[in-house]
Amino acid sequence: MKTLSIIVPCYEEEDALPLFYPAVKKVLDTMKDIKPEFWFVNDGSSDNTLAEMKKLHKANPDEAHYISFSRNFGKESALYAGLQASTGDYVVVMDADLQDPPKFLPEMVKYLESGKYDCVGTRRVDRKGEAKIKSFFSNAFYGFINHISKTQIVSGARDFRMMTRQMVNAVLSMKEYSRFSKGIFSWVGFKTKYLDYHNVERVAGKSDWSTLQLFKYAFSGIADFSQAPLNIAVWLGGVSSILSIIGLIVVLVRHIINPASAVFGWASTISIILLIGGLQLLCIGIIGRYIGKIFLQVKNRPIYIVKEKA
Known part of the structure; x- marks a missing residue:
């Protein structure tokens, strides 16, 4: 039996x-x-x-x-x-x-x-x-x-x-x-x-x-069985860096061609800074969630x- x-x-x-x-x-x-x-x-x-x-x-x-x-x-x-x-x-x-x-x-x-x-x-x-x-x-x-x-x-x-x-x-x-x-x-x-x-x-x-608990549970499952959020953070950082370098090159070339050109686009510049800052915080938050899981695990409670x- x-x-x-x-x-x-x-x-x-x-x-x-x-x-x-x-x-x-x-x-x-x-x-x-x-x-x-x-x-x-x-x-x-x-x-x-x-x-x-x-x-x-x-x-x-x-x-x-x-x-x-x-x-x-x-x-x-x-x-x-x-x-x-x-x-x-x-x-x-x-x-x-x-x-x-x-x-x-x-x-x-x-x-x-x-x-x-x-x-x-x-x-x-x-x-x-x-x-x-x-x-x-x-x-x-x-x-x-x-x-x-x-x-x-x-x-x-x-x-x-x-x-x-x-x-x-x-x-x-x-x-x-x-x-x-x-x-x-x-x-x-x-x-x-x-x-x-x-x-x-x-x-x-x-x-x-x-619904909030289900969202937390879903994210926990994703973090436990996938590194995709970390990969997304890496890609976001890489794309942001490339766009920043391109923007810097454009500014330098423009200054060489026309040194007397006026500075413009203050509002768009601030928006870009806020966007990049937000992406950085997002990436840090994703990494922080993984580190938090490691922290709980190593405490061995x-x-x-x-x-x-x-």
Whole structure:
């Protein structure tokens, strides 16, 4: 009998957890050759998420386990903590809001047991129910990062995926402080099968991902798996330097040909200075983001801190 570990990162999910557990259990009960273990990770929730986890653990002490952080460390840290705690032959990551359909679990196990795949992921073929602007930027992000990075990420891919123990160990071997799991799952390789499905709305609660947070997460992914921003900074600096040299030559030639020519174009000169200054600040900012990631990594702080675990 194979053991299946279900990793569930949770933040403010007190309403969703009572619905999530029975929905997944209903599917697992049909899988006679699978022994499940749940790992709920409380990512510093301020509501009753931890209390709901404790209820599940008390009712199912051998099956439902929980980890509670000392504060909010982010979903990536919660996912990593769950993977570290898992002991199953197969490990699946799911959201508590049931946007990841439990009905796929038997099919996922079937693909892994065939030996042809090391991972079975899922991807949404549409974003019905989401804001159009968010869908637009999401699609643009996937197109952009796949264009500038050697690590290809499937458009619409979810964190909802089932992996073999070998792949989980490979993911855990990557101990970087700044984590972008979609990129990590792709970077470690292994044969992956994707299952398509239409978007499912949350059963309870609301998403804690704002547009600004998604932008920050997207930039983090780009910086973690591509040096393109640094290359852009180099090109901007090079082009600015060349244009400056050309401008200097034009001024010198003009002075030689007509020394008495009047000085003009004060406003355009100031505009050019401001433009070049802005480009310099942009390039310094890009470099600073990469240096900041290095700074956080070399301090070797823990990815998360556990307050309670059962």
